[in-house]
Amino acid sequence: MDFRISEQQQSLYNGAKAFAEREVFTTVLERDKHERWDDALWKKMADAGLIGAPFPEEYGGTGLTAMETCLVQEGFTHGGHDGGLSMAWGASTILCGVPIWKLGTEDQKQKYLPKMCSGEWVGAFCLSEAGSGSDAASMKTKAVKDGNRWILNGSKMWITNGPIANHFIVTAVTDPEAKAFGISTFIVDRDFPGFKVGQHIDKMGMNTSRTSEILFEDCEVPEENLLGDINSGFVVTAKLILGWERSTMLAGALGGQRANLDVVCRYANERVQFNRPIAKFQAVRHMIADMKIRYEIGRNLIYRVAWQLDSGDDPPLIDAAIAKVQVSEAAQKTARDAIQILGGVGYTKEYHVERSLRDAILTTIGAGSSEIQRGIIARSVLDI
Numbered sequence: 001m002d003f004r005i006s007e008q009q010q011s012l013y014n015g016a017k018a019f020a021e022r023e024v025f026t027t028v029l030e031r032d033k034h035e036r037w038d039d040a041l042w043k044k045m046a047d048a049g050l051i052g053a054p055f056p057e058e059y060g061g062t063g064l065t066a067m068e069t070c071l072v073q074e075g076f077t078h079g080g081h082d083g084g085l086s087m088a089w090g091a092s093t094i095l096c097g098v099p100i101w102k103l104g105t106e107d108q109k110q111k112y113l114p115k116m117c118s119g120e121w122v123g124a125f126c127l128s129e130a131g132s133g134s135d136a137a138s139m140k141t142k143a144v145k146d147g148n149r150w151i152l153n154g155s156k157m158w159i160t161n162g163p164i165a166n167h168f169i170v171t172a173v174t175d176p177e178a179k180a181f182g183i184s185t186f187i188v189d190r191d192f193p194g195f196k197v198g199q200h201i202d203k204m205g206m207n208t209s210r211t212s213e214i215l216f217e218d219c220e221v222p223e224e225n226l227l228g229d230i231n232s233g234f235v236v237t238a239k240l241i242l243g244w245e246r247s248t249m250l251a252g253a254l255g256g257q258r259a260n261l262d263v264v265c266r267y268a269n270e271r272v273q274f275n276r277p278i279a280k281f282q283a284v285r286h287m288i289a290d291m292k293i294r295y296e297i298g299r300n301l302i303y304r305v306a307w308q309l310d311s312g313d314d315p316p317l318i319d320a321a322i323a324k325v326q327v328s329e330a331a332q333k334t335a336r337d338a339i340q341i342l343g344g345v346g347y348t349k350e351y352h353v354e355r356s357l358r359d360a361i362l363t364t365i366g367a368g369s370s371e372i373q374r375g376i377i378a379r380s381v382l383d384i
């Protein structure tokens, strides 16, 4: 076990942070307010090597390890203080790109990954439906084989990047009797006949990412767009994504905590009440100390999951679940306390902490709620 971060790895963090301070932070208030997606910014992220961070160089990627991808993602969200863009990156690079990289045929990798890495194409991931969220395996979207193509019917809900993505990883039932073992994964292009973007979803936070419903009406998917083996959609794709999601993607929620710590420390040292900086008051100091403790605990949990990925192991479900609960709940508590420490100005948009609370609220719901994770942890501890 080696907990050190090398100088070279630290420079990845610093580079991503500096990039985001320059390119992301400067427009985040405006993009959040108008729910604006910025194609040019995405292209700059790609040029900086962020979009293709974990993919091999032969597919146009940056070739970073999972641990290094965490560092880049944490640094990016630290500098940009932009949870929505961080989530859009995760939906494209991690939830869509990683399954193509790890499960795709050579043709699929060659077709999709280089254009994702270059920023030309954005990806998305379609698992949830209006009737099936936590119980995702009870999905209704179906795929039926017809000659050399699949015909998809159904709809997906809450799809990050839905309105702007070029292609979508879609899970659909291919063997209704087999339940979770009868679900397959497809890569569906936006221009396939029968594909439609449904209603735009108006959100509380994460407003720098776009979200929509996705509809499949006799959508024609060529057979070569099946991803991985038939009926392995839930047991293989979903399992593969878990470890990546609960390390590289969740690292954004760590960066957000660090950004809030920066804001709070600066403010607490400057703001004077009762003739002294509020940082001198023990009640304030303890809140700041707790923010730091939560951040450090989360960092160890997330980077351990990434280390397991880099070691070639499947991260244990329980480790990933513990990381998910701790980091998402810490992100909310830290954002809430940051507002408290800033007082009235914390409640305004100017200091970015109110947006970070709105963004952080999603983290205990999306990608497996805290309640579901606690169920997994309890089952494991109780040895059920």
Ligand SMILES: Cc1cc2nc3c(=O)[nH]c(=O)nc-3n(C[C@H](O)[C@H](O)[C@H](O)COP(=O)(O)OP(=O)(O)OC[C@H]3O[C@@H](n4cnc5c(N)ncnc54)[C@H](O)[C@@H]3O)c2cc1C
Pocket (backbone or CB within 6 Å): 091, 125, 126, 127, 128, 130, 132, 133, 134, 135, 157, 158, 159, 160, 161, 203, 206, 211, 362, 365, 366, 367, 368, 369, 370, 371, 372, 375
């Ligand atoms: C902004 C946003 C972006 C999203 N992006 C995507 C995306 O890109 N792709 C995608 O596929 N999905 C996406 N989702 C969907 C997200 O993953 C689901 O919202 C999440 O899985 C929860 O499902 P649900 O909303 O249907 O809630 P439900 O499953 O209906 O849960 C409602 C409540 O019941 C609790 N609950 C449910 N079952 C249990 C249980 N067994 N034990 C205890 N409590 C339980 C839950 O914890 C929750 O508190 C996104 C959601 C949002 C809001």
